[in-house]
Amino acid sequence: MQISSFLLLISTIACGVATLTGQSEFQLGFWNVENLFDTTNAASINDVDFTPLGRYEWTETRLQKKMNDLSKVIHDMDQENDLALLGLAEIENYKILNRLNTDFVGSGYEIVHKESPDERGIDCALIFKPAILELVNHHFITVFLAGTEKTRDIIEAEFKPVNAAGRSSLFVFVNHWPSRWGGQEQTDPLRRSAAFTLRTRIDQILMSKPKADIIVMGDFNDYPNDPSLIEVLRAAAFRIDPYPGDLINTTWELNEDPTAGTCMYKGSWVVLDQIIISYGMMDKTDYSWVSGSSKPFHKDYLIESKGEYAGWPFRMFRGGQYQGGYSDHLPIICRVVFSEY
Secondary structure, three states, rough: HHHHHHOOOOOHHHOOOOOOOOEEEEEEEEEEEEEEEOOOOOOOOOOOOOOOOOOOOOOHHHHHHHHHHHHHHHHOOOOOEEEEEEEEEEEOHHHHHHHHHHHHHHHOOEEEEEEOOOOOEEEEEEEEOOOEEEEEEEEEOOOOOOOHHHHHHHHEEEEOOOOOOOOOOOEEEEEOOOOOOOOOOHHHHHHHHHHHHHHHHHHHHHHHHOOOEEEEEEEOOOOOOOOOHHHOOOEEEOOOOOOOOEEEEOOOHHHHHOOOOEEOOOEEEEEEEEEEEEEEEEEEEEEEEEEOOOOOOOOHHEEEEOOOOOOOOOOOOOEEEEOOOOOOOOOOOEEEEEOOO
């Protein structure tokens, strides 16, 4: 009886990290973590503010608190040990992300990252669990803007399920499009350029496999009903009779809910962080998006509890003043079912 109980315990522990066999459900997410910088000044980027003597007095103590806070959120997102993939924005470099992943998160994630041309030195990145998803290939897509403007690369990563050789791929794109700094109308062409770049690559995939499983995630710095997303990327609400190549913005309904969002603008919730899928994610074969699962990861500790900004995301800095919070964005998450049948 004791031996049987021991074997059952070992079996339970071994199953703690799910592998995708039969029909399995796992979680994906994205989070703009608000300026994860190291404390040193890099000559090639404009990061002097994030040094101990810089504007933000970015010390090792503040950095360690930041990484402890980010780790807490990631662990809470992964309570069921099923957070297979998390896209990230505003990461300074591989070294700082690897430190966060190894010394603080410590949940067996691997990293996809590359230094991008962004002048602030903030990049997109991706962490994933190799026990759940196998990384088959990855690319970094440069977004070319007019003049001397530069922005973050788009990450493209191709995955297949572990222990399911020969199955179709899941394509994931991680984005952080140019900001609205300087005015929404004035900067709209920059985000249209990012959308066009992404749309071109998605079209290439869909030409070879019209029912490809594609997930696009990121901080788009536009709302779901803005032209860059609707007109250029062709991502909108679900349609029964979509035009070939159309995409579904799974956060469309969230955008219509005034009580929900991923960040605040002038006291109102807005949806800049979104999860977009191909119609192949609706066909109930291989990978399928779980209907209604796209939502902000909302915990009380991520929200200001008092003062003028009560109810807002508890951010790290506001107006150049250190607040000691987590981020000015909430994470956005969804669930995906993989089926071998």
